[in-house]
Every structure is written in C-alpha cells, then in structure tokens.
Amino acid sequence: MAIDAAVLRRDFPILQRSVNGSKLVYLDSAASAQKPGSVLAALDAFYRESYANVHRGAHTLSAEATDKYEAARARVARFVNAPSERSVVFVRNATEGINLVAHAWGRSALGAGDEIVVTVAEHHANLVPWHLLAAERGVRIRGVPLGSDGRVDMEALAAAIGPRTKLVATFHMSNVLGVINPLPRIAALAHAVGAFMLVDGAQAAAHLPVDVQASGADAYVISGHKLGGPSGIGALWVREELLRQWPPFMGGGEMIRHVEIDRSTYADIPMRFEAGTPAIAEAVGLHAALDYLDEVGRAEIWEHDKALARYAIERLRRLPGVTLYGPEGEDRGGIVPFNVDGVHPHDVASVLDAHGVAIRAGHHCAQPLMQALGVRGTARASFWLHTTTEEIDRLAEAVAEAREFFGAVA
C-alpha cells in the first residue's frame, strides 16, 4: 500500500512547529532524520522504568536493561537480515563502524603494497579512515570515477580491482546523488580477488530494504540517527566467521574475559568490540525506530522516495537557471542536489530557511565528488517517509525566489 505522508507526518512532533513564520518543511533527512513519537516514548519509558547499566548488575533493573539492550541488537540483526545478532556490534555511528573496521581488521590485515578501492562518491567517513590507515601502513588507495550516466563506472571499478586489492569500500546509497550502488555485482568483483567488501549503509538503510546476505557485503554499517533513532548509536555488521578473528578495537570494561595487572584476554564477539558503558537508552530508542520503519514498510518507503525524487527533479527542472545533479531511474532515491546558477549554495539555503524550508548546502562531506562534478558545493534537498509533494512545491517556489533575490551574484 502506498504511503500517505500527510498522515505519517503526524507521527513526528517536530514537524508541527514553525520556522521563521512558516510551517517547517524539513528536507534535510539525509543529514539527520527527525524522530517519530514512538522513539521519544521508548526513550522516556526506558529512563523512567528500566534504566541501569548493562551486562554487570546482579539486580533486576540491570537485568531488564541488559535484556532491552540485547533485544535491540537482535532487532538490528533482523533489520539488515543478518544471520545472527552475534555479528552485530553497537557503535556510535556509521563513521565509528568504519573506523572499527580500519583499526581491528585493517591494521592487522593490511600492509605495504596492498590496495583499497573506493569510489569518488564516498562520504568522507569512508575515505578518511583509509587515509589514516594508508599513512600508517603504506597502503595505496584507488578511486573509481563516475561514468557519464552519473553512476559508479563499473568498467573502471572492475579495472581498479586486482590482485593487490584487499578491500573494496563503497556506499549503498550516495548521500549526495541519491543513487544506489549495485552491491552484488561489486561484491562479486571484490570476492573474485579475495578482497573484503565493506558497505557504508548510512543513507540506504533509511530508504530501502537492506539484506546484508543478498548484498554480498562482508561488513555493513548504519547510523541510528538517520533512521529516526537517537544520535550516538549505530551498528556494524560483519560476517561472523571474519569478525571472530579480529582483535579488539578499543580496550576497557565489558570487552574482557580476564584481566591481570599487565595483561588481559578478551571477550567473544560482539562484546569484544564494545568497550565501556555503551549507549544503552539510544539502543532502545533505535529498536523503536526500526519497529517504526518496518511498520510503515521499507519497500513502501522506497517507492515513495523514488516518486518524490522524480517529482522534485521534474519540478526543479522547470525552473530557469537551476542545475540538477545525479542520475534518474529506478536506482535513484529521494536525495536531490542542485545549484542555482550564479548563487552560492549557502545563500540559497538562507533564502529557503527564511521560508521555513530546511536543506543542506555545501560539500556534503564528499569533497572528491564535488571535484568530480566540477562544483565547490551544492544545495541538497532530501526526502523521507513524511515528505509530501506539497512540500516539494514549497521548495521549488523558494528556489525560484532565491534566484530572483540574488539576481546573478557570482
């Protein structure tokens, strides 16, 4: 059944507010999603009724908190169709998940002469951890360009992957172009040379169904805050037989088996990777967010998302002096980057903000992609399950006004 965004938006308390005298039009879900009331209620109820530290208490509250924390882990496993929750590690966000892979696996498995293959459209979170590793280990990073159709150039990708390739790290859904990467094809290329395949799912998980087993990925990261959950919680899934072999990432409480004054042994997975008190309530909030997404239906969200992208592209294309980026088609979701000719994206965003329309402007933590597109930055409208076509109309009206307001400021 198709989504009725006008009804769903009532689930989001913040969408009822006004900004600068206009009803808020929130088109920045790709930066961070707003929270449904059920997530807020879950956080509130957990703190009021069940909060305690996890995995250590001999008392009832600690046991309850542990049950809820572990139930959230199982929920994440189900959300991405992981074969078991043992292979799901809670982290702060997708960025930390990638850094965990770089430290635990990268530092023990990679050395001089090894190569990492990424695309030019990666988020900085999927580039900078590899830069740090490359500086330390003498690893080489190869960047794959986009083809003329605005998608990752699969021929160039196949050519970049070779016997030295140890890791292929790429996005599931581009945080700028809204395009979906063909993961099974990329994974097949990676696995043909025995490389590890890491997928940055920070954007995709909010927009379409995720099946880590069907994707062919060896590791997949998500961020709770982009899924309608709290900030400060994310998850890393890694194929269990691989994760078992990895050394710890950070040391501390919770991740040990036994500690002496000068040595320690480490817990089994996933606890080996969760040093210190974790984001307990945030995990519970994430559980509620994933429940909400599946209640709405992720296949339905994806259809809605694609329809909104088509509508926005069509609507903005009709405006003179507006340049749109990214491919069109069934693999394009609801993230629409654009520029108003001669107007800096931040100036566009300020005019939109004056109309209550919230978008992001700038390089979107994707400077290599900006360079590939030949721009310094763009404005970016991003949509979610609560976005309506009326809101996109308001976006288009405000964009037209921005153009008029600035004339041709270089």
Add this chain to the structure above:
Amino acid sequence: MGFLDQVYRDAVLEHARSPRNRGELDPYSVRQEGVNPSCGDELVLYLRVEGGEVAGASFTGHGCAISQASASLMTQAVRGLRVDEAKLLVERFKDMVHGRGAHPSLGDAAVLEGVSKLHARVKCATLAWIALDAGLDAEAAGKTEAEQISVDQE
C-alpha cells in the same frame, strides 16, 4: 522575508556582485589563506604593510555572497590603518556579528550587522577578518607566506 533583507542589505549584495580589491596584490608583504572547512570556501588575502600601516589589501578565492561582500568591505576598511588599529577593528567586527553592536569605526562594514541574526552564517562573514588578523601577525613575525588558518580556529 524580514530577516533576509536585514542580512542581505542592498550594499551587501552590491559588494558581492562587484567586489572591491579582488585580485592579487603586487607586491605584497604577506599572503594569508583562510578556509571554512564546513563549506569548503577558501579565501586568499594579500596585505601590504608599510611603516606599521596597512598600505593595501586584496583578496581572491571562492565563497558565498556574505563572505565575498565581507572580504570586499574589509579590504576597504583596513586600508590606511595602523596595524594595531586594524587588529582592533577585527575585534569590533567580530563583536558586531556576534550581536554586540556595530562600533562607529566599522564604517561601511556595519552593513553586515544583520548577519548576527543568522547564526549559521556568522563564520562566512568572519573568514576575511580572521585571515586579516592572522596575516598581520604573520607579517609581524616576518613571514611572507603565512600558514593557512581555519575559521574554526577562532
């Protein structure tokens, strides 16, 4: 549109469209780069200091209307000031865009006072002025090519 018109005053838009002192200064005493990492905007400031006075200032780079207008207004305002006066003016400009009022010595640059109402854009306005401050320090330390500064360092 109330606050937009206060931020993007006609004089601001006019300076953004036709910036003054845009280009490389030849010769210059110091070249100072400044960046705004959150948006990737970059500014290169050229200063000529003679006898303890700012004899000339110019800039190149890329940025939004606010940053370009601010750089344009700054290069006009600073010309002919003693170095200590120029550094004081930087503080007064920062005070203004942080909502603490426009000191009369800011002159034409006071048209940017409205930026104080737009928290997300304050750094766009301060970039050129922070570069000025750093550039003057670098010049005093005898450097010609100053180390790049970030607006986040403020």
